[in-house]
Amino acid sequence: MTRIAEIPAYFDDKSFDQFAASFGTWPPDARVLFDARGAQWASPYGLIGLLTAGQALLEAHAERPLFTVPASEDVRRYWARTGFFRHAVDLFEIHGRVPKTPPDEASDVLLGVTPVRASEDVHQVVGKIQEGASRILHGELGLEAKATMGFAMALSEACQNIVEHAGTAGWVAVHAYNWRKRLGRRVVVIAVSDAGLGFRRSLEATQARRFGDRWGDAAALEAALIQGVSRFRDPGRGQGLAGIKRYLSRWDGKISIRSGTARLSIVPRWDDDLPLAEHLAFFPGSQLQVVIPAQEPSTR
Amino acid sequence: MIQTIQLGRVLRETVMTPYTDLVTRPTGAAIRGRIQDAMLQSAAATTLLDFTGIGLLDFSCADEVVAKLLLDADPGTDRYVMLGGAREDHVEAIDHVLNHHALAVAALSAPGEPPRLLGRVTPELRAVFLCVFRLGPGDALRVAEVLDWTLERAADALQTLALLRLLRAEGGTYRPLPT
Numbered sequence: 001m002t003r004i005a006e007i008p009a010y011f012d013d014k015s016f017d018q019f020a021a022s023f024g025t026w027p028p029d030a031r032v033l034f035d036a037r038g039a040q041w042a043s044p045y046g047l048i049g050l051l052t053a054g055q056a057l058l059e060a061h062a063e064r065p066l067f068t069v070p071a072s073e074d075v076r077r078y079w080a081r082t083g084f085f086r087h088a089v090d091l092f093e094i095h096g097r098v099p100k101t102p103p104d105e106a107s108d109v110l111l112g113v114t115p116v117r118a119s120e121d122v123h124q125v126v127g128k129i130q131e132g133a134s135r136i137l138h139g140e141l142g143l144e145a146k147a148t149m150g151f152a153m154a155l156s157e158a159c160q161n162i163v164e165h166a167g168t169a170g171w172v173a174v175h176a177y178n179w180r181k182r183l184g185r186r187v188v189v190i191a192v193s194d195a196g197l198g199f200r201r202s203l204e205a206t207q208a209r210r211f212g213d214r215w216g217d218a219a220a221l222e223a224a225l226i227q228g229v230s231r232f233r234d235p236g237r238g239q240g241l242a243g244i245k246r247y248l249s250r251w252d253g254k255i256s257i258r259s260g261t262a263r264l265s266i267v268p269r270w271d272d273d274l275p276l277a278e279h280l281a282f283f284p285g286s287q288l289q290v291v292i293p294a295q296e297p298s299t300r
Numbered sequence: 301m302i303q304t305i306q307l308g309r310v311l312r313e314t315v316m317t318p319y320t321d322l323v324t325r326p327t328g329a330a331i332r333g334r335i336q337d338a339m340l341q342s343a344a345a346t347t348l349l350d351f352t353g354i355g356l357l358d359f360s361c362a363d364e365v366v367a368k369l370l371l372d373a374d375p376g377t378d379r380y381v382m383l384g385g386a387r388e389d390h391v392e393a394i395d396h397v398l399n400h401h402a403l404a405v406a407a408l409s410a411p412g413e414p415p416r417l418l419g420r421v422t423p424e425l426r427a428v429f430l431c432v433f434r435l436g437p438g439d440a441l442r443v444a445e446v447l448d449w450t451l452e453r454a455a456d457a458l459q460t461l462a463l464l465r466l467l468r469a470e471g472g473t474y475r476p477l478p479t
Contacts, residue, residue, distance in 0.1 A: 119323075119325070119327060120315075120317070122323055122324050123317055123319050123321065123323060123324065123327070124317075124319075126319070126321050126323050126356055127317075127318075127319040127355075130355070130356070146388065146389060149356055149389040150389070152356050152358075153356060153357075153358045153359065153389075153393065156323045156324070156356065156360075157359060160323075160324055160325070160358075160360055164325070235400075236363040236367055236368065236400065239359045239360065239363060239396070239400055240358075240360055242359075243393075243396065246396070
């Protein structure tokens with residue numbers, strides 16, 4: 001028996017919940033076929049979410065999932081350019097022709113799909129991103145030059161969450177694109193995802209009693225993102241997410257973290273997302289997205 | 301006497317990568333260990349951490365390198381830490397983590413200019429720090445006269461600056477750190 005997980009035509013953080021629901025229970029009760037034939041576009045969040053699902057299935061000792069590539073040649077080529085297929089071949093049994101297009105990090109793909117396993121990977125990610133980030137943030141989005149360092153810092157802290165908390169490897173990708181429908185402006189998006197413990201399990205030992213009956217995925221996200229709580233007793237911990245929030249408040253950015261069955265966002269005025277979404281379909285690990293919009297012409 | 305530690309060189313020796321960024325907690329902890337070793341082996345009372353050539357400094361690494369170095373300092377020893385060559389984004393990260401721990405450190409500015417205080421320092425403490433930097437070593441009475449404060453208020457502020465290791469206290473005399 002095979003369970004079909006259909007990849008939404010427009011696959012981003014908004015349609016991710018529909019994707020997560022397609023597994024039914026977790027781990028799924030049958031071999032999974034990821035059907036991307038109808039895919040028209042995927043954000044970095046969608047692409048690394050796909051890899052996270054494949055990784056989580058293998059780590060749950062499920063049968064190697066199947067994957068049918070997008071029907072559109074343009075879409076296949078774009079996904080290849082992001083480096084998606086380079087990693088997907090290790091996680092899925094791929095059906096369909098995969099383009100030979102090499103990953104391209106000189107254009108809007110600021111950082112192709114990159115695995116994060118250890119702190120050395122964070123050094124590499126931060127080292128690679130800075131030149132491209134300056135070009136896009138300062139040159140195209142109209143942010144002050146100093147925004148580039150804060151951006152790399154936010155990226156570093158987001159990746160370190162995987163190394164420090166997930167208990168397994170994860171993925172990061174950074175793209176720039178036009179967010180016509182949702183914002184009408186160009187944005188840079190950092191997406192970080194892992195198939196690990198998730199915030200609830202990571203914080204349970206130290207925080208569950210404090211929250212009592214409220215304890216769950218949403219409360220764990222609140223503790224980490226709003227209250228700056230960390231599972232480590234070290235008083236210096238918890239500053240990474242606080243630093244990301246500070247950076248985003250300066251540049252009118254958005255952060256959202258999905259873990260387990262909840263998603264918590266700090267929503268700027270340009271977005272109409274819910275600050276807290278609960279009782280979502282379960283998805284393993286944690287998925288973080290940071291969005292930095294182009295500055296409005298009047299503020300430039 | 302001042303011991304200067306080039307963080308760029310320590311980073312290269314520690315992580316063996318071509319990158320110049322001070323990022324991640326493990327990297328910061330390893331760098332701090334090297335700094336502490338160097339401080340133990342030196343007779344200099346003041347250690348200057350030189351950030352020249354450092355690219356990015358993230359919050360986690362700033363916490364491990366600077367905040368924990370100050371937290372780990374043995375209160376029984378006459379040792380001081382200052383920063384040099386720090387860019388504005390470095391200063392911002394260090395200021396953030398020191399505030400979190402209610403710590404402070406002095407960062408060198410242009411020659412002749414007073415060092416910049418980073419971390420949790422009240423305007424009152426800044427005024428006294430500046431006063432001692434400009435006038436040189438002196439006691440609480442002199443600070444009280446210059447700032448037109450009560451003796452008790454000046455003495456309290458000087459004592460707090462000494463506890464934060466932003467000034468050296470020798471008997472009743474408070475000295476600026478060597479720059």
